[in-house]
Amino acid sequence: SEARLKILLSHLNTGNTSFSGLSFGVPCRQASAPQQERNDYVIIPRNPMFTPRITSREQYSRMYMDSIQDPSTFWGRLAQDFYWRKGWNTSQPLCKYNFDVQRGPIFVEWFRGGYTNICYNALDRHVLAGKGEQPALLWEGNDAGQDMRLTYQDLLSYTCQISNFLLARNVAKGDRVCIYMPMIPELPCAMLACARIGAIHSVVFAGFSAEALAGRILDCHPKVVITCSAFKRGNKLIDLKTIVDASLQLCLDRENFSIDTCLVYHNHRASLREDTSWKGGRDLWWQDVIPGMAKEAPLEWMEAEDPLFMLYTSGSTGKPKGVVHTVGGYMVFSAVTFKYVFDHQPGDIFWCTADCGWITGHTYVTYGPLLNCATCVIYEGIPVWPDAGRYWQIVDKFKVTTFHTAPTAIRTLEASGDKFVKKHSRKSLRLLGSVGEPINSKAWWWYHDIVGEKRCPIVDTWWQTETGATMISPLPWGWPLKPGSATLPFFGVQLAVVDQNGNEKHGACEGFLCIKGPWPGIARTLYLNHDRYEQSYFKTFSGYYTTGDGCKRDNDGYYWITGRIDDVINVSGHRISTGEVESVLNAQDTCAESAVVAIPHEVKGQGIYAFAVLVQGATPSEELKRSYLLSVRKEIGAFAAPEVIHWTPGLPKTRSGKVMRRILRKIACGEENDLGDLSSLADSAVVDDILKSKPSQ
Ligand code: 6R9
Numbered sequence: 001s002e003a004r005l006k007i008l009l010s011h012l013n014t015g016n017t018s019f020s021g022l023s024f025g026v027p028c029r030q031a032s033a034p035q036q037e038r039n040d041y042v043i044i045p046r047n048p049m050f051t052p053r054i055t056s057r058e059q060y061s062r063m064y065m066d067s068i069q070d071p072s073t074f075w076g077r078l079a080q081d082f083y084w085r086k087g088w089n090t091s092q093p094l095c096k097y098n099f100d101v102q103r104g105p106i107f108v109e110w111f112r113g114g115y116t117n118i119c120y121n122a123l124d125r126h127v128l129a130g131k132g133e134q135p136a137l138l139w140e141g142n143d144a145g146q147d148m149r150l151t152y153q154d155l156l157s158y159t160c161q162i163s164n165f166l167l168a169r170n171v172a173k174g175d176r177v178c179i180y181m182p183m184i185p186e187l188p189c190a191m192l193a194c195a196r197i198g199a200i201h202s203v204v205f206a207g208f209s210a211e212a213l214a215g216r217i218l219d220c221h222p223k224v225v226i227t228c229s230a231f232k233r234g235n236k237l238i239d240l241k242t243i244v245d246a247s248l249q250l251c252l253d254r255e256n257f258s259i260d261t262c263l264v265y266h267n268h269r270a271s272l273r274e275d276t277s278w279k280g281g282r283d284l285w286w287q288d289v290i291p292g293m294a295k296e297a298p299l300e301w302m303e304a305e306d307p308l309f310m311l312y313t314s315g316s317t318g319k320p321k322g323v324v325h326t327v328g329g330y331m332v333f334s335a336v337t338f339k340y341v342f343d344h345q346p347g348d349i350f351w352c353t354a355d356c357g358w359i360t361g362h363t364y365v366t367y368g369p370l371l372n373c374a375t376c377v378i379y380e381g382i383p384v385w386p387d388a389g390r391y392w393q394i395v396d397k398f399k400v401t402t403f404h405t406a407p408t409a410i411r412t413l414e415a416s417g418d419k420f421v422k423k424h425s426r427k428s429l430r431l432l433g434s435v436g437e438p439i440n441s442k443a444w445w446w447y448h449d450i451v452g453e454k455r456c457p458i459v460d461t462w463w464q465t466e467t468g469a470t471m472i473s474p475l476p477w478g479w480p481l482k483p484g485s486a487t488l489p490f491f492g493v494q495l496a497v498v499d500q501n502g503n504e505k506h507g508a509c510e511g512f513l514c515i516k517g518p519w520p521g522i523a524r525t526l527y528l529n530h531d532r533y534e535q536s537y538f539k540t541f542s543g544y545y546t547t548g549d550g551c552k553r554d555n556d557g558y559y560w561i562t563g564r565i566d567d568v569i570n571v572s573g574h575r576i577s578t579g580e581v582e583s584v585l586n587a588q589d590t591c592a593e594s595a596v597v598a599i600p601h602e603v604k605g606q607g608i609y610a611f612a613v614l615v616q617g618a619t620p621s622e623e624l625k626r627s628y629l630l631s632v633r634k635e636i637g638a639f640a641a642p643e644v645i646h647w648t649p650g651l652p653k654t655r656s657g658k659v660m661r662r663i664l665r666k667i668a669c670g671e672e673n674d675l676g677d678l679s680s681l682a683d684s685a686v687v688d689d690i691l692k693s694k695p696s697q
Pocket of ligand 1: 313359360434437438439460461463464465466486547548549563570573
């Protein structure tokens with residue numbers, strides 16, 4: 001492995017290290033230039049009030065080398081920041097794994113033999129250290145003027161009450177609990193309450209439809225569903241409980257599956273109790289049962305490899321995948337990445353705008369910040385309501401220092417105009433983050449120049465539901481930024497750029513982004529479907545975890561993510577598989593077949609373009625289009641609705657019957673003149689038919 005080490009070193013040393021010692025450096029270019037060349041560096045002058053954790057690329061490289069050469073020592077030391085009821089086995093390596101399907105089943109284990117509890121580490125540990133009075137959550141409601149402040153002690157007591165309730169309903173270690181709630185403090189509390197007693201939470205984003213929720217419930221058979229009567233997002237009222245009822249009915253009809261307990265938080269800001277649809281016996285009002293519970297609750301000491309939670313995400317085929325994370329590795333990795341990537345300092349006010357229904361909301365709203373005893377903001381509403389200044393008003397209100405959001409939100413706000421930003425001071429901000437999709441350079445510069453006033457580094461963090469936490473990101477003030485690049489791998493993350501034959505490329509190159517060794521936060525399996533786990537991540541390129549993203553590596557060793565190379569579309573940071581949408585369209589009586597591709601979208605990053613072939617006798621109409629769109633909203637959720645439905649007489653197929661999406665992508669993107677090689681088409685006339693039927697947009 002000396003050769004491998006050399007390669008590794010050569011990657012690390014390709015950087016223009018003259019920049020790395022420069023911490024008070026002068027920006028090497030006027031940062032206000034609107035369009036930058038890809039290879040221009042941006043150095044943010046250091047804030048004299050703080051000493052960042054990592055101050056140079058050399059310091060990072062040393063730590064990175066340690067993390068790769070001796071992971072047991074590196075991660076073992078970091079894991080000691082937490083309370084372990086029983087230490088992990090020291091007689092064997094901290095991590096055992098197999099990434100090679102030819103050598104047997106894929107598995108990853110970290111901290112074997114260790115016993116801990118993530119809720120204890122996120123709450124009890126801080127309260128016991130005298131931090132009980134420190135604010136943990138600063139909640140801001142959809143409507144201005146609604147807010148709430150919970151200290152670590154409040155959070156602990158509240159969480160214990162929920163744990164006690166779950167215990168009273170016979171929820172035990174290993175049981176699943178489905179949480180379907182808007183962004184209210186009860187959501188992270190419910191997650192922590194499950195973690196405390198060893199129940200596996202499955203949070204489902206409250207924007208998913210009854211149908212989508214039913215699929216997720218039927219896959220994991222939870223004992224309890226925790227939800228909320230209704231909530232407001234902007235000026236829209238969402239009657240959540242009605243959706244839950246419809247969903248539970250579907251579960252009953254389809255598989256005769258029912259749950260005993262549905263715990264419903266009454267959101268008085270959005271609904272009346274008496275208007276809420278109700279099933280006696282099964283449904284319980286949160287406010288009737290939780291306040292009476294004891295504020296101290298027992299803990300389940302969990303083995304490091306016991307499951308902590310599952311979270312469904314879209315894969316390249318239709319059915320969502322129940323990604324499973326385990327206690328020990330996820331705890332250490334989420335906490336350590338939070339600390340370094342956001343350069344967490346005492347007194348910071350951290351705000352990540354993600355919803356807890358996505359992995360970012362698990363790792364950087366709930367677990368990562370609380371494990372670091374941070375104070376974080378949670379916001380129930382949307383960025384543009386009542387106006388596009390809402391985020392910045394909240395930043396000023398809570399004196400947010402670290403602000404983390406998605407490119408789609410940045411582009412939405414950019415389109416609304418600078419005046420909404422400039423109306424608010426934002427002087428508390430010292431660090432900005434971006435996550436969820438590639439950030440284009442225009443949005444990056446706007447975020448940097450206008451929002452951050454050129455004084456805040458932007459950490460562009462690349463990772464996935466399956467990786468648990470950030471894998472590629474700048475460490476603030478550690479090395480120069482380049483707009484659009486997530487820059488360098490986090491400690492312990494061994495990236496590989498692989499060609500289509502599975503050979504690793506070296507130096508500056510482009511290819512498939514893979515990961516060659518285990519890191520503590522990697523998902524261990526897909527819920528009750530380990531075969532699919534192996535198939536999805538380890539069979540494409542033998543010996544590697546395949547991310548599904550393409551990337552470039554430049555001469556400085558920086559990584560540039562170019563987007564998904566599989567059939568996953570990223571709409572406003574939401575992963576949607578083409579197969580999921582196609583199966584809804586194909587289920588329409590009038591639809592013979594369909595194919596869905598991504599098109600660039602100014603605000604959402606990508607939009608969905610659907611080709612649909614109608615059955616004999618059916619004719620395209622506006623009404624038909626509306627009903628197709630409605631079905632997608634109903635079956636998946638509004639965010640998955642196609643931008644365009646293109647009625648076409650046929651789809652381009654190979655002789656073996658595979659739809660040639662490459663051609664459809666070109667047509668959808670208006671690149672008809674560059675359709676490439678059409679020789680494998682079974683019937684080349686179909687292309688003309690598709691072009692002729694293209695709707696005017
Ligand atoms: C954390 C999260 C994962 C997919 C991932 C990639 C895209 C996320 C990105 C990014 C470019 C970034 N993605 N962050 N692409 N730059 N900084 O979003 O998880 O919902 O599982 O999505 O999102 O394509 O493969 P998840």
